[in-house]
Amino acid sequence: MSKHVAVVGAGVIGLCAAAEAAERGHQVVVYDRQPEDAERCSTGNAGMVVPSHVIPLAAPGMVALGMRMMLNPRGPFRIRPRLDLAQLRWMWQFMRSANQRNVDLGGPALRDLSLLSRKRYLELAETDDFGLVKRGLIMVCQRAETLEEERHTVEFARKLGLSAEMLTDTELGKLDPGVRYTAAGGAFFPDDCHLNPAAFLTSLRRRVRAAGGTFLYGEQPKDVRAIEADHVVLAAGVWTRELAGQIGLNLPLVSGKGYSMTLNQPPVLPEVCSILVEGRVAVTPMGSTLRVGGTMEIGGSEGTIDWPRVDGIADSFCRYVPACPRSAFDDQPVWHGLRPCSPDGLPYIGLVDRYVIAAGHAMMGLSLGPATGIVAAELIDSRAPTVSLSAFDPRRFA
Ligand SMILES: Cc1cc2nc3c(=O)[nH]c(=O)nc-3n(C[C@H](O)[C@H](O)[C@H](O)COP(=O)(O)OP(=O)(O)OC[C@H]3O[C@@H](n4cnc5c(N)ncnc54)[C@H](O)[C@@H]3O)c2cc1C
Structure with a gap:
């Protein structure tokens, strides 16, 4: 039965839900x-598709690591001090969630959602070009301790049935002849991919329109309760917290701001995307350009x-890739985006009344x-979702 569906938010999450729902005839x-x-x-991010990321942000050791990183004003982590009760509560909830139980519950749930996404990306790439490259992801480590931590991640990923392997420095060079890292070694996740996020959004909008969906850009519903539709998808990124408040749902979310720069004529062009682990910098080749982001x-x-x-992002990149002069980043336009972060590092996906x-x-x-788009459409269809959503219950902090 065809239903009226309103989607609030045209980032990657809202558009994926809109495309899947429209293609099912809604x-x-x-x-x-x-x-x-x-x-x-959703536009300027690092474009990585990462089934390897099965450890939620709230994990053992993350609070201490964050504290250490905050001491460096050029470092990759910061908490902007605010007299904001919601942010303070979020931090308390994060500290309480950063434990092994959260990893054990969240890991399999993230794996299942990620693998479903990867499968869908491969299907979509057969009919549309958004720059999908299936070459894996390298986690590049400079220090022996970090390499050891990566070894634990590799073991955890393998336990969950994912492909993952440790690499020596020499193996790193062989895997990606496009770049020479100054590194002690790394970890390789062959099933990860990368793509051009802006091109993917264009593809999603095309799909929505082709299936009869419409857009109201520049429009912000005053109160989501007043929207006339059978279902309303709340997918407004970090701003979903306020929308959820309108329906009486406590959805703890804070922004996790990050930056990226895209070099149009990069002096070095890797073939495989990577994360420079100690610097927390993401590096993604996108066609002939190179995107470097973090924080x-x-x-x-x-x-x-x-x-x-x-x-700090540019310095880190040049430290790992000495063939890149620091001046390559001079006067580069800087993009920033607000990641919507929950306190346990897991998304909120589920049905609350008609929302x-x-x-x-x-x-x-x-x-x-x-x-997320597939399971949102399944919820709209009143069908059991393909993957379990229990770890993503939007009411878990209610
Ligand atoms: C530096 C950086 C690198 C990243 N790299 C990766 C990566 O490699 N891989 C990956 O998977 N993720 C990555 N991310 C994270 C990813 O970008 C986000 O998780 C994702 O974009 C969130 O999408 P969204 O649709 O939830 O939110 P958004 O993209 O923020 O979209 C929300 C939309 O809702 C709209 N909106 C807000 N309020 C209202 C309202 N009241 N009414 C109507 N519309 C509203 C906004 O205008 C916006 O268009 C990265 C993020 C950053 C910052």
């Missing part, structure tokens, strides 16, 4: 308060740039988008 309208071609978190600033807001941290909640994907929204 009448879909998508609201976004920004213009169609505006930058949003997680909890509570960061739109419209401002923390230049020392942007410099489908789809938010809080933090560092993995692009990666988990297609699967």
